[in-house]
């Protein structure tokens with residue numbers, strides 16, 4: 142049975158790296174069908190909306206979505222898209238690769254970011270002029286769901302679990318987060334550590350090799366995964382998966398990179414690795430592994446795009462990956 | 467006129483590094499008088515309260531406070547102490563030093579952290595069992611105050627200013643933060659950049675030399691300054707100042723370090739540099755500079771405590787600093 146993939150390049154380098162990933166998917170000849178969707182700054186200019194209903198329906202009706210990046214409208218596009226696939230978990234692996242300069246070559250982390258609440262609940266108010274509030278929401282349901290997902294994920298990788306929090310200050314909310322996670326851990330007899338998110342930011346830089354899976358509230362996951370990108374050589378390397386109960390969306394962690402957009406030199410790695418995650422999610426495990434291996438070989442032996450210190454184009458790097466499939 | 471300094475060692479290594487700093491102050495013979503205050507885990511065991519009223523009054527009635535660290539009760543001690551001095555700005559310099567292994571030897575940053583609101587406003591609720599909220603507060607007043615302070619500070623150092631925020635998600639609150647800061651910048655014709663806090667976490671690791679003063683909402687400042695500690699060789703090096711309109715409190719960024727407490731091997735650097743900030747704040751600029759220079763010479767030439775790869779004791783390192791005054 143052939144799956145339908147919604148493909149949304151978006152803005153900037155999204156239009157370069159997503160086609161690169163689709164070229165690779167075509168090459169794999171899995172019989173997937175692709176439907177193209179529009180979203181982002183240009184879509185807003187053209188239609189008045191950054192994320193047209195048509196695109197949302199397309200995503201809802203597909204088996205998985207591959208998204209590139211959006212510019213100024215990023216939050217207006219990606220947050221509703223994550224909601225459209227019912228994503229509760231955002232998986233963000235951050236790994237250093239042989240052949241790529243990394244601040245910390247021993248980094249091999251996976252952030253599992255709660256993807257529905259925290260400061261992203263979207264509840265803000267201007268109480269009176271100059272006095273604004275945001276309501277951060279943490280629930281037992283969402284915290285247990287991400288904990289179950291995270292412990293499963295870590296068990297499969299045989300990785301230790303660290304739970305990031307700031308319960309010494311956010312006592313009720315992060316207290317709830319910890320309590321719910323502890324409940325799940327107890328049910329499963331799973332081991333884990335907790336770490337204050339500030340101290341963890343330092344520890345991840347000084348001793349990344351001590352960590353494996355890091356379970357995070359939403360905004361902490363946003364920051365810590367970008368931090369980890371800094372350790373491994375930049376956002377050009379970080380894929381991500383937004384997992385829902387029945388649907389999922391895959392995207393590079395990087396944005397639309399307006400500074401290099403249109404030059405054909407964007408690093409396709411993050412999007413191609415996101416595609417590998419998508420293939421694995423759809424059950425094409427061996428194919429996912431093949432793609433991953435081809436990317437790793439290319440990172441090790443080149444050619445490299447300028448962000449990795451090389452002078453190759455997106456197309457050169459993509460062709461090299463294809464040749465190594 | 468002689469100033470009165472409230473001295474609160476607190477728990478764990480606070481009791482080792484604060485006495486080290488007091489030894490240095492004694493040596494400088496400035497005629498300061500010291501009053502000792504109690505706070506922390508042991509104080510709670512003894513008195514039922516982590517921060518007795520007596521200690522708060524002592525802090526309020528002193529010209530400045532030198533605080534060490536507290537253990538499990540850290541938040542119950544340090545947040546009220548910051549409030550007791552009316553602190554609105556938390557200054558956290560993070561600098562790499564010759565002689566100390568640093569992940570990024572070119573790091574020379576100062577975080578100016580808003581110190582009164584954000585998620586630290588202390589408003590949390592359990593709406594019903596399993597549903598918790600926290601109210602993040604951002605006001606024009608506090609944002610302007612930290613902006614004025616930050617722009618002044620940066621002008622003195624001739625440093626660029628970067629404002630950390632997440633206004634694409636926290637639109638009203640961080641939108642207010644940005645708007646207020648922009649208002650102050652316009653009044654003063656000051657230049658600055660803004661950076662999304664997630665992207666900034668990565669950039670600070672990859673190119674710390676591009677940044678100078680980083681103006682942060684409260685929790686972002688907490689995380690980003692610890693991140694910077696990771697870049698320069700650990701929390702043992704980071705001093706901080708909590709500045710109020712008429713009073714101030716100085717403390718190392720590190721905690722009570724129960725793992726090494728009592729062994730006499732804690733690195734006194736962060737506390738001694740906090741003391742230098744205190745001296746400068748009280749108007750003893752030259753003396754502050756002398757202390758700083760003696761610390762830098764000791765970091766460059768040793769002896770070093772174990773966290774810096776050496777085998778010196780707190781006392782050895784303190785004596786070396788004193789010999790170099």
Ligand SMILES: CC(C)[C@H](C(=O)O)[C@@H](O)C(=O)O
Pocket residue numbers: 215216219220363394634635664
């Ligand atoms: C664009 C923004 C809303 C988004 C987020 O905060 O999740 C981005 O930073 C990311 O990490 O995917």
Ligand SMILES: CC(C)[C@H](C(=O)O)[C@@H](O)C(=O)O
Pocket residue numbers: 309310339540541544545688719
């Ligand atoms: C102990 C805690 C409340 C405190 C904070 O969050 O400010 C600490 O992390 C710090 O950085 O001084």
